[in-house]
Amino acid sequence: MRYNLGEIWTDNKILLVCSFFVFTFLVAFFWNDIFVLVRPGERAVIYRPFSQGTDIENTYNEGLQILAPWNRMYIYDVRVQQVADEFTVLSSDGLEVKINISIRFRPQREDLGRLHKDIGPEYVEKVVKPVAQSQFRFVLGQYKPEEIYTSQGFIVQTAKQGSLAEMADRFILLDDLLLKSVTLPPPVAAAIESKLKAQQLALEFNYRIETEAKEKERKRIEAEGIRTFQDIISSGGISDSYLRFRGIQATLELAKSPNSKIIVIGGGKDGLPLILDGRNDTLATPPLPVPAEAAPAP
16 A cells, blocks of 8 residues: 555645644753753763663763763863862861862762662762861861961861761762861960960060170170280281281282372381371371472483
8 A cells, every 4th residue: 555645645635734833842941951961171971760860870071962861961070170268267266267269179970870869969969068178177176276376287188088988988079178268266366366466576685685795706706816916016016027017918909999089108117008108106297399490400
């Protein structure tokens, strides 16, 4: 029995048109459930209500995914994420300490199906923040408020190690854990600040004492040198060689001076300047210039 398409269309025109509009309506209505776009940095987990439920073995990569409208696809951001958290802990002596931290993490790609089945999309609020808070509460509960400032590095490292192991058991990879700020009660903070200022002042006083002691030693050595010099001078007198040496030094210092000057070299004994002539006990003076009209003819 042969059928002609024209005859089929003629005999079932109304039914075919209605079926086409119903199909188009259903596709448009379930468009977002049938065509799912997984964007860069994301992965998806599928839930099949009429078969195995959550598929924990397979995940869906980036791109356009097509699925039956009765199935449901959940999309997860698998890139490194950062979330801030602020909470209050109790120190070893029962005082409240406000903590502000930052958590960097990402879900484990290979266990995304198990993460979805055991915890769900709200894993940040259910696991990430509570785990970090519990670790900080445990570690900070062993310290006094004044010890927290000097032990922050050890505190963060201990809390990070505990959080890393606990999150890994929940299919979450901890990238880093940062302690942004620690706020103590105002009276405790003021007392610690006063103590630190007193310590710095004591260090400053110790530095001054050490400086004065070194200055005392320097002056003692200088005085011994002057006394030795005076003993040598008083016992043997000042020799001509020493005077010539001092004269050379004075000439060099005078030559370095920026002031205007005239130095007559060679007028004194041994070539020293006239003002340093060692032949007399008094300073020598240069000869006065002779007027031109009184000078003898050549």
